[in-house]
Amino acid sequence: xxxxxRALTTVVAKTITRGAYSCTVDVYKPGLAAEATASACTAxxxxxxxxxxxxxxxxxxxxxxxSHAYAGTSSILGRGVRAEVASDWxxxxxx
Amino acid sequence: xxxxxxGAASLLTVAVLLLSGCSPSTSAQTGVPELWRVxxxxxxxxxxxxxxxxxxEILADHVITPAEYSELQQRLSDCLSSHGIEHELDPQDGxxxxxxxxxxDDDGSQTLDLATACIDSTTGPVEGIYLGMRENPEGLGKGxxxxxxLDKAEASEFAGVPAAELERQITAADLNPTTPEAKLCEIDPxxxxxxxxxxxxxxxxxxxxxxxxx
Numbered sequence: 001x002x003x004x005x006r007a008l009t010t011v012v013a014k015t016i017t018r019g020a021y022s023c024t025v026d027v028y029k030p031g032l033a034a035e036a037t038a039s040a041c042t043a044x045x046x047x048x049x050x051x052x053x054x055x056x057x058x059x060x061x062x063x064x065x066x067s068h069a070y071a072g073t074s075s076i077l078g079r080g081v082r083a084e085v086a087s088d089w090x091x092x093x094x095x
Numbered sequence: 096x097x098x099x100x101x102g103a104a105s106l107l108t109v110a111v112l113l114l115s116g117c118s119p120s121t122s123a124q125t126g127v128p129e130l131w132r133v134x135x136x137x138x139x140x141x142x143x144x145x146x147x148x149x150x151x152e153i154l155a156d157h158v159i160t161p162a163e164y165s166e167l168q169q170r171l172s173d174c175l176s177s178h179g180i181e182h183e184l185d186p187q188d189g190x191x192x193x194x195x196x197x198x199x200d201d202d203g204s205q206t207l208d209l210a211t212a213c214i215d216s217t218t219g220p221v222e223g224i225y226l227g228m229r230e231n232p233e234g235l236g237k238g239x240x241x242x243x244x245l246d247k248a249e250a251s252e253f254a255g256v257p258a259a260e261l262e263r264q265i266t267a268a269d270l271n272p273t274t275p276e277a278k279l280c281e282i283d284p285x286x287x288x289x290x291x292x293x294x295x296x297x298x299x300x301x302x303x304x305x306x307x308x309x
Contacts, residue, residue, distance in 0.1 A: 024268035028298050035298070037282050040268045042134070043223035049203055056196040056203055058210070063223040065230075066288055069191070077203070084223060087141045089215060092207070 016041060016083040016090045025083050027095050032071040034061070034079040041083035043067075047092070051075035063089075127157045128234020131224060138220050145215050159225040167218045174213035180206060230287040237284075238262025244280035252277040275299065 014025050023041035028034070034048040045063045049056065050071035061067035063084070080092040127135075135154050138146050149170070153163045168184055171192070175182045181195040192214070196206045231240065238261035245253055252274045253261065264270040265281075272278045279295035282288070 026268075030294075030297055039270075040266050043227075047207070058194050058196070058203060058207065060192040060194070060210070060214070062191060062226055063214075063219070064226045065223075066282055068288075080207075087137050087220075088143050088145055089219075092211070 014081060014093060014095060016081070016085055016093060019086070021086040023083060023085055025081060027079075027081050029079065029095075032074060032076070033068060034081070035068045036061075036066070036081045038065045038083065041085065043084040045082055045089075047080045049077040049079070051077060128232075130231075130234035130236060131228050132157055134224055134227075138224075146220050147216055150220050153221055154224075159221060159228065164218070164221065164225045167221055171213055171217035174217055175210060178209045178213070180210060180213075182210075230285050236262055237265045240284040241265065241280055244284040244286075245277060248276045248280060250274065250276035250280065273299070 014027050015022050016025055024039050025036050025041050025044045026039050027036045027046070032048075032050075034046040036044045036046045038044040043063050043065060044067050046061045046067045046069050047058050048069045048071045049058045050073050051057075052072050052075075056077065057072065059069040059071060061069040067081075078094055080094050082090045082092045084090075135157050139151060139154055149167070153159060153167075172182065172184050175194065178197075180197060183193045185191040192210075194206060194210050196203045197209075200206050228234075235243070236258070238258040241253075241261045242256075242258040244250075252272060261270070270281060272281050275292040275295040278299055279290060279292055282295065282298065283290045
């Protein structure tokens with residue numbers, strides 16, 4: 001099945017909701033990192049969880065228009081994103 | 096109708112300013128771009144529990160100094176330590192934080208909840224504005240920043256599209272750039288993140304991989 005670029009890039013958009021408000025962020029899974037751009041939200045924050053030789057760690061990116069966090073090893077356990085919606089932060093949404 | 100004598104209004108304004116001890120040139124808000132002033136005012140007017148007294152004190156003059164941000168980072172570190180969470184905080188990298196899961200917290204949820212609460216009660220609402228103001232001191236809107244970036248990069252995509260239309264597309268999450276140059280401008284319009292065209296190509300490719308998995 002052939003996809004257009006428009007459809008392809010829409011796939012990585014996440015709608016973040018808090019109460020009656022919502023906005024959209026674009027999230028990415030580059031190799032050993034987590035990345036997100038706020039897109040239609042005010043700010044965004046990501047985290048990436050990974051196992052570092054038996055110790056589980058979480059790296060958090062900054063709260064900003066673009067947030068990125070790097071894992072120290074290739075044993076990725078998960079990624080999460082949240083966004084600022086109507087002056088409050090949403091819950092974390094894993095991706 | 097009351098008749099105003101020419102010049103009387105301005106004299107009255109000066110008198111009021113003198114009596115109140117203020118002058119336009121010394122106003123704390125002078126020079127703060129509208130974009131940031133509005134966001135700060137929203138926080139100051141918010142009744143959200145996430146906006147603590149310390150945040151209101153820092154934001155009251157619409158200026159966030161590096162020292163004030165450093166103090167919030169120290170509070171974040173103290174908060175994590177009080178919960179016994181081992182951590183590293185990189186003050187040079189815009190608030191990058193790394194935590195180690197608490198003993199026995201197999202899925203990391205307890206550590207995540209505690210770390211999130213610490214972030215929100217310390218650097219929380221201030222960090223995004225502080226980093227944003229540092230990156231975008233002019234307070235350009237997203238559409239205007241993107242337009243400038245595209246023009247500077249001489250990107251062909253979105254050529255001639257006005258800033259207002261770009262702003263509309265960004266707000267509607269409907270921009271969807273297809274070239275690395277435009278993608279890079281979307282992600283990092285001020286060139287402040289140290290990203291390059293390779294990162295933009297990879298992000299475009301990530302979208303392709305995700306779609307292929309559907």
